[in-house]
Amino acid sequence: MKFWSQFTFVRSIELENWLTAGAVAVAAFVLMHALIAWARRRIARLAEAGKSDRPYAEVLAATLGRTSMVAVALTAILIGLTVLDLPTPWDLRVRNLWFITLGTQLVLYVDHAVSVTSRRYFRTHAKAPDAPATVAHTLLNWAMKTVLWTVFLLAVLANLGINISAFVASLGIGGVAVALAVQNILGDLFASLSIAVDKPFEVGDAIVVNGVSGAVEKVGLKTTRIRADSGEQVVIANADLLKNTVRNYKRMANRRVAFPLLLDPATPVAVAREIPARMKEIVERQESVRFDRAHLKNVTQDALEFEVVYFVLVPSYGTFMDTQQQVLLGALELMEELGVGNVRPVQRVAVDMARGLHVVGEEDQDSEAGNEPAPAARLGVRTV
Template sequence: MDIASANAWLHAETFWGMSAASLLIATVAAVVTYLVLTMLQGWAVARARRAASEHRQRGPAQLLMEVLSGTSHLLIVLAALLVGAGMLDLPGRWPARVEQLWFLAVALQVGLWGTRATALVVERYRVHHGGTSPTQISASATLMSWGLRTLLWATVLLAILSNVGVNITAFVASLGVGGIAIALAVQSVLGDLFASVAIAVDKPFEVGDFIVVGGVAGTVQQIGVKTTRISALSGEQVVMSNTDLLKQTINNYRYMRERRIVFHFRVPYGTSAEAAEAISQAVRRIIEAEPKARFDRAHLQSFGETGLTYEVVYIVLDPGYNVYMDLQQKINLALMRALQALDVPFAVPERRVHVADLPAAWQLQTPPPAAGPMPVGTTA
């Protein structure tokens, strides 16, 4: 059979109402499309694996390659078949159905790409921010991933239903009403959920931080979806709602590098000016002798109610509370010895009441003299 005869046969022979030539062209187009898409996917996968093996920092281009490497092989086959079908002169409603299948394939693939992109971005966030608090970051990353994927696939589903002719207006309205009802029913839970996300993103504290909130002081043990658990100084575990926790002022001691200390003491008013000046110098020498302290100031601050009031300020170069207490004890003992050497006592709080005069009604009456013993033999 020569070329002319083969060409004539291809145009004359029909299958399912279509010529063999058009079917052959459609098949070749489908095969070429499949091969090209497969090669592109393989190239993207190779680039992603090479970058992962080199441990390079992921940029936008690298993330795009990794997203494209997640292309579904089944959808590639479907796309190739649809390209071939587009080369045919299909009867009846088949062209519209092919268009719907195209939309379905593209929507599903976009959903898969979006899911992969979400996973990569959330994983990148978790690795970048999870060095100090992996439990907290893992929980927030899971919540963000779940929320983004739910929103993505809900959008894809609604788009597919709208494309096939389903009226989604009433469906979306019913979803909105149902969502409002559910939100009202679980309002407190959703509040704690969003508070947990806010804690994960804003990081007012992390697991292991020592915080003071309200009347609770302790170390953060766990940050959950609804509650945060704190190991209090007194030994018990305090469970607080995330929403209530964020409504209060939180003192976080994690970033404390040094501690500023202010304390006062008093000496009696009988202290001479020379001794009062020597006390300030003695306090300065005591604090400067400590390697873990930095002297700031020591002044005769005021004339108090019960004596001369001194104010002393110094910096503890270690954030540990026990270090501060040990240092304060040493300073107090040294201060006692210094005052003993100066023969100056501490002022003792006391109150003296001076009565200038009393009203006549309050003056004590002089009691009458006691009656003497009655003579023997005398009767009253």
């Protein structure tokens, strides 16, 4: 009975006023529906006329497409109720409904506008029009929409007379507790945000991290997926990924190649003098290569060490290996042409078990003295 007693004002309002309110509500619905339809057609034509120079038209056209007919109908009913002379409690409730209805529709507009605007922005700055959504796009949408709906919910509660101060304080304390409980997840989340903003790598880049070499397939909110060169998919947490050194070979402008060339230490000086110039000729015969230098770096009793340095101007690993192969084959042909080798000489050492060390190939003082030891008393040792 208490519930029905609240509707006693209905009997106090005359039928003529109810009919008037209904007519006003219907007229308001028709008028708002017509205005929205006209605005959508008008803005759609503007968007089609100039998509490049009128981006706001595309955003407005997509935003108006999110108009809720339920919200329009409720707004029309509330307009009709304003014609009636309502008592104080119901007048306050109607005002609350006004705020909720119009606020919900406005938030829907802003929500859709955020989606369309962010999608357009990232599509414009993407390398390919059909590129998948990036982490920055996903995080931006999620953050802005979360803030939008949270503020609207708090505003609705405040409009209904609920004290939200204690509620906000509770959310803060609860947020700290949740953050401590899921700190690893939040660490990966913020790491993905760092990857999205700093962009140390992107989808499709060839990287090496923590001993894993492959192409980036997807950068998610918590993990990054890498298709390894051996074929399997490797999943790495974003926080762990940023703790390690990442080598991004996709952004390599060129490759610096430095390799040693070891020759027999008995190589004549005149022949050794020709090596740098001849190696320069070999390197410059290759395509997409810039020669840097070739020098005799070191001279030891084991080898003459030359160092050859050049740059491959194409970052492709296959091109690098093809070029290096041709340069090495050219070096082998050059050594064959000059009659020099790159193998250290073999020294044979004979050990006289009775009288000590004897080196085969050097002048044998024992032989000159006629004291050649018996063959069975020698142990041949080959050293390299």
